[in-house]
Amino acid sequence: xxxxxxxxxxxxxxxxxxxxxxxxxxxxxxxxxxxxxxxxxxxxxxxxxxxxxxxxxxxxxxxxxxxxxxxxxxxxxxxxxxxxxxxxxxxxxxxxxxxxxxxxxxxxxxxxxxxxxxxxxxxxxxxxxxxxxxxxxxxxxxxxxxxxxxxxxxxxxxxxxxxxxxxxxxxxxxxxxxx
Amino acid sequence: xxxxxxxxxxxxxxxxxxxxxxxxxxxxxxxxxxxxxxxxxxxxxxxxxxxxxxxxxxxxxxxxxxxxxxxxxxxxxxxxxxxxxxxxxxxxxxxxxxxxxxxxxxxxxxxxxxxxxxxxxxxxxxxxxxxxxxxxxxxxxxxxxxxxxxxxxxxxxxxxxxxxxxxxxxxxxxxxxxxxxxxxxxxxxxxxxxxxxxxxxxxxxxxxxxxxxxxxxxxxxxxxxxxxxxxxxxxxxxxxxxxxxxxxxxxxxxxxxxxxxxxxxxx
Numbered sequence: 048x049x050x051x052x053x054x055x056x057x058x059x060x061x062x063x064x065x066x067x068x069x070x071x072x073x074x075x076x077x078x079x080x081x082x083x084x085x086x087x088x089x090x091x092x093x094x095x096x097x098x099x100x101x102x103x104x105x106x107x108x109x110x111x112x113x114x115x116x117x118x119x120x121x122x123x124x125x126x127x128x129x130x131x132x133x134x135x136x137x138x139x140x141x142x143x144x145x146x147x148x149x150x151x152x153x154x155x156x157x158x159x160x161x162x163x164x165x166x167x168x169x170x171x172x173x174x175x176x177x178x179x180x181x182x183x184x185x186x187x188x189x190x191x192x193x194x195x196x197x198x199x200x201x202x203x204x205x206x207x208x209x210x211x212x213x214x215x216x217x218x219x220x221x222x223x224x225x226x
Numbered sequence: 227x228x229x230x231x232x233x234x235x236x237x238x239x240x241x242x243x244x245x246x247x248x249x250x251x252x253x254x255x256x257x258x259x260x261x262x263x264x265x266x267x268x269x270x271x272x273x274x275x276x277x278x279x280x281x282x283x284x285x286x287x288x289x290x291x292x293x294x295x296x297x298x299x300x301x302x303x304x305x306x307x308x309x310x311x312x313x314x315x316x317x318x319x320x321x322x323x324x325x326x327x328x329x330x331x332x333x334x335x336x337x338x339x340x341x342x343x344x345x346x347x348x349x350x351x352x353x354x355x356x357x358x359x360x361x362x363x364x365x366x367x368x369x370x371x372x373x374x375x376x377x378x379x380x381x382x383x384x385x386x387x388x389x390x391x392x393x394x395x396x397x398x399x400x401x402x403x404x405x406x407x408x409x410x411x412x413x414x415x416x417x418x419x420x421x422x423x424x425x426x427x428x429x430x431x432x433x434x435x436x437x438x439x440x441x442x443x444x445x446x447x448x449x450x451x452x453x454x455x456x457x458x459x460x461x462x463x464x465x466x467x468x469x470x471x472x473x474x475x476x477x478x479x480x481x482x483x484x485x486x487x488x489x490x491x492x493x
Contacts, residue, residue: 072284072287112269122247125246194353
């Protein structure tokens with residue numbers, strides 16, 4: 048039970064950081080998508096099913112805080128996690144010495160996939176006359192997406208080592224999935 | 227043994243997608259709004275602290291990186307100040323004329339607005355300057371559609387969604403925003419919209435109307451509860467619209483939307 052409460056608050060504070068703190072630090076107004084980085088971390092550690100409810104909670108909180116229709120980021124995160132688990136299951140096991148490189152590719156792929164999924168969702172919704180996006184969606188082929196990828200790559204080690212530190216201090220016990 | 231297609235993983239993915247699609251496409255009258263209201267109420271004190279602290283840190287960092295430019299700016303500002311002192315004297319007469327004209331045209335004097343001031347505590351993380359979160363809500367008499375200005379009377383947006391203790395303000399740079407405006411110098415009428423990458427665009431101006439670079443754009447007060455006479459910005463560039471039926475102008479505001487701190491809602 049304590050584990051679940053800790054995870055809830057981690058996701059809660061990460062969500063607040065994403066839209067109340069990071070926009071002030073970067074003159075682009077754009078910050079890293081740290082909830083997506085959490086999704087990547089948990090999925091690569093415990094797999095799709097182990098991280099399933101955490102990913103849903105992360106998407107849910109991001110939807111609530113950024114005034115998106117609930118379900119938008121939930122769907123995006125769960126989809127991205129599904130594909131990450133498919134890739135990481137095969138590559139992170141086979142190529143242990145290339146772990147950092149594989150993780151970097153995973154982050155790039157996840158950021159692209161997340162953005163592509165949201166753009167596709169908004170396009171479909173707008174076609175049916177449904178105002179899904181409450182803000183301008185960053186166009187898929189744009190410098191902003193490149194900046195988001197760069198920021199995610201920069202911040203992933205911070206997220207990774209913070210969560211690992213919490214594991215080691217027994218605040219979080221991540222069940223390792225044996226592939 | 228037959229291959230198992232419907233693994234637990236795929237079933238979970240499909241069920242999640244179906245539920246999310248139902249929530250997104252058939253969102254019945256904002257069923258999640260009460261949940262969002264509770265979330266925003268709980269998050270409000272944390273947002274205030276984190277946003278305020280991060281803004282101060284961000285400003286300090288920006289200051290440190292711009293020290294070299296400060297000396298240059300200082301000299302320029304001194305020159306500008308000297309010329310402005312001379313202008314003030316002649317503007318006093320125009321101020322008196324302005325008060326008389328406002329009375330004749332029935333414009334609300336700016337200092338007679340009923341204002342509710344508050345702080346910005348969050349903004350669009352996608353960096354599109356589409357919206358910000360304001361720390362006042364229903365309990366403070368805020369309602370959707372109210373105009374939002376900064377302290378010197380410049381319109382920055384309008385209230386979009388209201389919850390118990392906070393509100394979402396849709397900025398003028400949001401593509402879904404559309405405010406009726408007019409050119410002070412020529413009387414040309416149009417609609418201000420946000421456009422990704424350009425900022426503000428004054429659209430739907432007829433070819434018969436005149437738009438000049440440097441013209442001042444203000445709200446026209448038509449079709450909404452946004453009062454007339456609020457400054458929007460100045461015309462930077464004039465173009466013909468893609469269908470060649472209308473003109474459009476890129477408008478530059480004096481406000482930097484990503485740096486909003488204190489804003490006022492006109493009740």
